[in-house]
Amino acid sequence: MGWLGPEEWRAVALSLRVSFWATLVALPLGLFTAYALARWRFPGKQLLNGLVHLPLILPPVVTGYLLLAVLGTRAPLGAFLQDLGITFAFRWTGAALAAGIMGFPLMVRAMRLSIEAVDTRLEEAAATLGASRGVVFATVTLPLILPGVLTGAILAFAKAMGEFGATITFVSNIPGQTQTLPSAIYAFLQVPGGEAAALRLVLVAVAVAMSALLLSEWLSQRVARRIAGT
Template structure:
């Protein structure tokens, strides 16, 4: 087993899991909030917000990565400001997590938004008429009902983050041990003679992780839905 993958390959696998996990966890609260806004509120600029959320799905990933570099690079307006506080994204694993989070965000928001739209608004209105504040209505009524959608959206975002390549390599390059995730490692192996076999092994690992995430998402969502229905 130790010879099956090289230490650098295992490092790429571990870094991909780390990047995908942080990308999902950090973006989840914002994803829930944006999904709730799009599902329940009417406001000026709603269509614009919806377009911005889904823009990473339409733009070439390289373009998204370039925009992140312009914004969060050392010379970018946000990157230069954050650097004063010791927060650096460009050419760091944190930047890979940011790029993966941006690319996975639309899938997360869409799954959660569909769950919120499936909740009968009259249930929320009934709680509101009893004097409950909006945040309390969301926490006690809406959140439990949309939990399967949140779980599904989070795991789909995790799977997407695991496979992100274009935006990541454009924003943080392909630095072994720092920003070289699974897709970047596969790409690097395919550029050298004799790299086909180890690249194929990494492809197999990528497929296995993605399928496991999708199956786990489906299983957890169904289990939570059954529990809610039983309660």
């Protein structure tokens, strides 16, 4: 506990909270989107694929600005949600939303590649035995793509931990409320003598990112071995 100061611990704890909820909420939608892109044919499929990957192409600040324009307290939708007691702008929930959107493309891509690698003949064999689509997915498809699902979730979590541009634009940089780990690093670098605290948080960020990359790589190898039957 003595290695990081109270303000630094708050930033790390908030980042973990934001990243956890961003990943958890995005996971079902990510799996559904990945399955649709991998297996279904429908009008606008390429448009959907483009929209999913748009956060990877746009500057993060643009994504944050669009969120603020749509969900800000003065925006029609944001004001409507606020009347219902749901507020995203300048709240940690908004940070989770922004982080989830930025990590969504990585999640979907990992899941989609895993789904596309599954031999459809296995699913067809289960279907010929009378299993419904839901049962086939739960008993055949999901176990085969589970490492890919976990890989996507880990990559999205790591991306959420490192998200800065969209988050600071949408929810600002309020200590103890919306100041995540990257925002705290930025804040410490703006004050004299804050370099040491910033460096400690940088080391934390690097450790989390490297751990996520190593874990995702290990899971990817598991996917390859499982599909190859070795």
